Amino acid sequence: MTRxxxxxxxxxxxxxxxLTADEIFAEARRRMPSIARGTVYRNLKLMEQDHEIARLEMPSGPDRFDKTAVPHGHLYCDGCHSLRDVPVVGLVRELEAAIGTEVRSYQLTVHYLCPECRRAMEKTLN
Ligand SMILES: [Zn+2]
Ligand SMILES: [Zn+2]
Structure with missing residues (x-):
């Protein structure tokens, strides 16, 4: 593995x-000023190919990167565009029971309003 x-x-x-690729690059350059943007992007692509990390396509904005390729679901806030992990093992088991076979892979993004955005919206409505 390279430095x-x-x-x-x-x-x-x-x-x-x-993080987005740009956010990763900004932090990488802070810690290793000589690092080039292309190096960061190329490594992200290689790490994705090696299933070390996962690329997430977003409903809006640039792709983000997941530090694990182990499958899990995501909660996406339509208000502030934050992304959180959510365990969906029970859901996948239910699906497997329903379809009678193993789920090999999945991408699941649930849209919601996070507690902060919900509070902000309730304030606006009142
Ligand atoms: Zn939010
Ligand atoms: Zn994740």
Whole structure:
């Protein structure tokens, strides 16, 4: 593993969210000023191909990256565009029971309003 790849992985593992390539590049350059944008983008692509990380297509805005390729669901806030992980093991088991076979992979994004956005909206309505 190259130093650059180790740095990118470290940035992703130390961030609770799902970063965009530009956010990863900004943090990488802060910690390794000589790193080029192309290097970060190329490594993200390789890490995605190696199933080390996962690329997430967003309903709006740039793709984001997940620090794990282990399948899980996401909660997407339509208000502030935040993205949170949500376990969906029970849901997948139910699906498997319904279709009578194993689910091989899935991408699940549930749209909602996060508690902060819901509170802000309730304030506007009252
Ligand atoms: Zn929100
Ligand atoms: Zn995730």
């Amino acid at each position: 650059q790849r180790a740095l990118i992985l470290d940035i992703m593992q130390n961030d609770p969210g799902h």
